[in-house]
Amino acid sequence: MSLIERLRSTLPGGPPAPSGDPLLDELRVALSPDRVKVDGAQRSLLGKDASVFDGGNSGPICYPTSTDEVAAIMRIAEAHGRAVVPRGAGTGLAGGAIPLGGPVVIAVTKMNKILEIDEENGVAWVEPGVINLDLTRHLQPLGYHFAPDPSSQQVCTIGGNVANNSGGPHCLAYGVTNAHVAALEIVTAEGEIVMLGGLDAEPDGYDLRGVFVGSEGTLGITTKIAVTLTRNRPxxxxxxxxxxxxxxxxxxxxxxxxxxxxxxxxxxxxxxxxxxxxxxxxxxxxxxxxxxxxxxxxxxxxxxxxxxxxxxxxxxxxxxxxxxxxxxxxxxxxxxxxxxTAFGAVAQIAPDYYLHDTVVPRSKLADVLDEIYAIADRHDVLVMNVFHAGDGNLHPLLIFDGREPGVLDRIHAAGGDIITASLDAGGVLSGEHGIGVEKQKYMDRLFTDDDLDHQNRLRRAFDPVCRANPGKVLPMGHSCADIQHLRSVPAEVWG
Amino acid sequence: MTAVLHTSDPVLTAFADDVGTDGPVAIEGARTRWSLGGPLDDSARILTAPTGVVEYTPEEMIVTVRAGTTVADLHSELATKGQWTALPERGGTVGGAVAVGQNDFRRPARGEVRTSVLQVRYVSAEGRIVSGGGPTVKNVSGFDIPRLITGSLGTLGCIAEVILRTNPIPAIERWFASDDTDPFAVHAALLAPGAILWDGTTTTVQLVGHGVDVDADVTVLTSHGSFVEVEPPEAPSGERWSLAPADLPAVPELGIGPFVAEVGVGIVHAATPQVREPLDPGVRLIHERMKNEFDPAGRLNPGRVVGAH
Structure with missing residues (x-):
């Protein structure tokens, strides 16, 4: 009996009608037909995130409700040679959730349960689709909150926070997401369910939990998270x-x-x-x-x-x-x-914005800001600055109307100069948005070939076949991802 | 165009030359935790890492320091500007403390080692200088190499230099002890104690912060038992148990002899070693792949295995 026949035989009420596409059929059996979407509207919507970058090319979109379902999706995708892209609320600003090469998209929005509040150990176990602010609201009556508070906290998910090592204004004193995650259950690209870290004080082994946080979906997908409880301040x-x-x-x-x-x-x-x-x-x-x-x-x-x-x-x-x-x-x-709501407020001025994210030494803030205003003038774009000053984390906001011909070229040119100015001041590429597809091409401005090679080795240790969110973070030539191969999925199948 | 993190520091280059490109090699610090990870293979050449504070910018709250520097020397320099780091002060070196990754026994006051390493430079198994992380307090530029190297016992690279986050030393640090209190109730009652140590009988509490805050905490303490002010205790020694905070009330029943537990943290210091579970097979597989990726010939710190028991 084939895998698909075996899976179908376990379904109550008989198998869904075959679609003619084995990948889709297997996913529908493993989840349920209504939780695997292939319609054009869904695929168009989930082809993008909150960044300015062009939409990608999504394959089937899966809405699992359990770790086992995520593992089944991973194994089915692997059997079909397809990549997978995890997705939370899609509020990322670096294009990290944009599907490249027709991957199976795993949207965690239905895995949104707060599983347990463990006050004795100072953690809450949550599913990755729990919304950041919902978690804090749930914890408030108990005297706690979840410290990372990105501007998108009303909609962004804890899973997305883990993927991006998200920050927010109050991370100055309390640290970004990595300081607030004790343990992670993940599913690897090979479909293995693995627990990283633990509730004990100093878990054994390499700090794989710490490595996973901020890896932008390239090391697997998290299915359960133990976040640490931060006491409310009196x-x-x-x-x-x-x-x-x-x-x-x-x-x-x-x-x-x-x-x-x-x-x-x-x-x-x-x-x-x-x-x-x-x-x-x-x-x-x-x-x-x-x-x-x-x-x-x-x-x-x-x-x-x-x-x-x-x-x-x-x-x-x-x-x-x-x-x-x-x-x-x-x-x-x-x-x-x-x-x-600063980013929403700019809609009064122009319909589009490109929010940048670099970090500079705090003592260089004033100089780099002057430089940013000069860069904007030079490229004839409007810039506003609202930023996490205590961390040196700049967020220049380039405001524009995307209908104006050629404006995006000027926006990208100005953005490139802002990144250069930040690096020249001894800064880094990103403080909290990540690299995604946005800053891959700048990675070799910060890191040497040897540095990037070692980052790729780290990645391969989790995902030797480079099936988890390929084409992100590391620049082409330094990444194990073979996007050309992934792009070879027949166009007529997933367009 | 040269990458920002590229270094041509001749001291680091010389260290890379010492490590070389072949043959087993290990780096020694002060050997305070020399037995961790198992016995070193006799074949290894033993080297020491370069020393010295390279750059200290107190207004940025960061310090660049070479791995062979002792934590004591580093902290004595930082103290001139009223700062310290999360690295434990127990006679070791900076590189050793990062390679081991264990926290100070006053972890709530000092912070965690793993969150304090902002940038790391190490010599790879191929004899190349590799950098990860960056010099800013906030950074998500690429994969988190500093997290991987912290606690890796020198099995993935020879740590040469790190940039550490520094923190202001609190205005006031005072210690109080009581034999008639519930340490867990004290932990629940205090907002941000520096440390709560418990040996089954005596609860010893470190209070830190502004003088008025410490005074307010003293009032809280006295409502939980007859506390008296004491001298700061010595760092606990012996074997190190890693438990969950909720496991600590049951420690006296474990029959492990005299112990000191870090309440709210989960570390227990005792004479008897902890029998740890082997790594989960899925985690072990990633470990083996990681070692193989970074050191395929097995030349770095041979004999030592992270997470082996």
């Missing part, structure tokens, strides 16, 4: 400092770090984005300031004002024109709403 102080220039704001950030203070968050917005945000949400941001710094400290009530007042003083030393303390939770929430 006291919070939120300050809004206004400056005449982004340079003064950036220097304040450097000064705070140099003073040995690690605030919960330090976010800078320049005048253009501040005006857009204020117009959008009326949060009380000063529209006449050249830049604002939103700083937050948290901790025990007793000493909370010590750091808050030092930040105020350092701001004043750096020419702050106004310092405002949020008076209550409502004011604090309004300020954060403004910051977190």
């Amino acid at each position: 006291a919070v102080r939120t300050l809004l400092l206004s400056f005449e220039s982004t340079r003064d704001a950036a220097n304040t950030v450097s000064g705070v770090v140099a003073a040995g203070i690690v605030p919960a968050a330090m976010e800078v917005m320049d005048q253009r984005i501040t005006q857009a945000v204020e117009n959008y949400v009326n949060a009380g941001y000063p529209t006449d300031a050249g830049a604002v710094l939103l700083a937050e400290v948290d901790g025990p009530e007793a000493g909370i004002d010590i750091d808050a007042e030092r930040i105020r003083d350092i701001g004043l030393e750096n020419n702050a024109t106004d310092v405002r303390f949020a008076q209550d939770d409502a004011e604090r929430a309004a300020l954060w709403k403004g910051r977190k």
Whole structure:
């Protein structure tokens, strides 16, 4: 009996009607017919993510509900020589979830259960499709939250956070996703179910859990995650400092770090984005300031004002024109709403944006920002800056109307120059969005051939056949992925 | 165009030449954890890693340091600017601490070694200098080589230099001890203690932070038992057990003799070694492939196996 016949024989109510495509038939038997999609609308939608890059070429889209189903999909894909691309909410900005070469797409959105809150061990076990903010809302009454809080937290998934090692404003003090994952159940590209890490203090072996986080779906797919619980802080102080220039704001950030203070968050917005945000949400941001710094400290009530007042003083030393303390939770929430909806606010100005993501040494922030404004002028594009200043994590936002002929060429040219300026300042390619397809071609600007070769070795140890999300992260020539082979899937099958 | 992470530091180049391209080789630090991973094969040439703090930028909270430097020397330099790292202070070297990957016994106060290694440079089995990670505190540019190397016992590459995240030393550190308290209740009651150690009888708590915060925590402590202020304890020694935090209340029933448990963390220091489960077959397969990818001839730290028991 063939595999497909064996699988079909186990189905209640008989097998689904054969489609004529063995891959599709096997997937439909392994899941259920309604959870394997091949219609054009679905494949078009899931061919893209939130980045500006052209859509890819998706094969069947699977919506598994269990680890065993994910493993079955992996084995079926392998038997048919097809790649697999994991997908969460598709909010990635580097093209990491774009399917290349007609892969089977594994969308984890139906694996969205919070499985267990284990307070004694300080973890929550969750499925990868759980939405970031849903998890935090679930934990809040118990006195905890999940620390990474990317701007997309209302829709992005924990699985996606794991894939991208996601950050967010409050990762300055608490660290990015990698610091908040104790254990991961994964399914490898060969269909093996493997537990990485553990709840014990120092699990044995290589830190494969740490390696998996941030690997952008290229080492397999996570099906169960033990995230660490972060205790809610009893006291919070939120300050809004206004400056005449982004340079003064950036220097304040450097000064705070140099003073040995690690605030919960330090976010800078320049005048253009501040005006857009204020117009959008009326949060009380000063529209006449050249830049604002939103700083937050948290901790025990007793000493909370010590750091808050030092930040105020350092701001004043750096020419702050106004310092405002949020008076209550409502004011604090309004300020954060403004910051977190900044990217939506720019829609008033132009319909499209390209959000960049580089990191520079904090002491170079002011210089690199000046350079970014000059780059935008040079390429005749509009740039706004809103960024995680405390980490040195820049997010230049290039605003444009995609209907304007030739504009994307200028946007990409400006983006390339911003990356170059960041690397020249001693920075790195990405702080929290990942490499995806966006920055592969810049990887050899940061790393040597030997460095990239070793990254590829790491990848091969998990996935020797390069079937998990091929064509991402490592540049062509350094990747084991043979995209040409994957592209050989007959066009008439999956278009 | 030269890659940003390319190095032409002659000290590192000389180290790469020493490692060479063939023959078994091992790097020794201070040999404080020399037996981990099993006995070293007699055939190995034993080398030491280069030493020295290369660059320290306290305002960036990062330090570039060569692997042979002792943690004590590193921390004494950082202390001049009121900072430290997560590396444990127990007589070893920076490279040794990174290769072993074990945390300080005051882990909540100090942070984790694995999250503090931002960039690593090592000499590969082919004698090449390889860099991974980067010099910034936040970075997702490519695969996480620093995570792989941290705790790899020198089996994947000879660690030459690292960039570590530094942290401010808290304004106040004080220790308190009690014989009539529940350490787990204390752990639940305190927001962010530096460490809670428990030997089955005595609970020893480190409080860190601003003076007023420590004072407030002292009030919390006194509501949980008769605490008295004590001198900072010595780092616990002996065998190291890795348990889940929820396993700790049952440690006295394990019959392992005198112990010191890190409450909330899960490490237990005892005279008896822990009998660990072998790695899951799926995990073992990835381990074997990883070793084979990075060191196909098996020349790096021969005899040592990560995760072997």
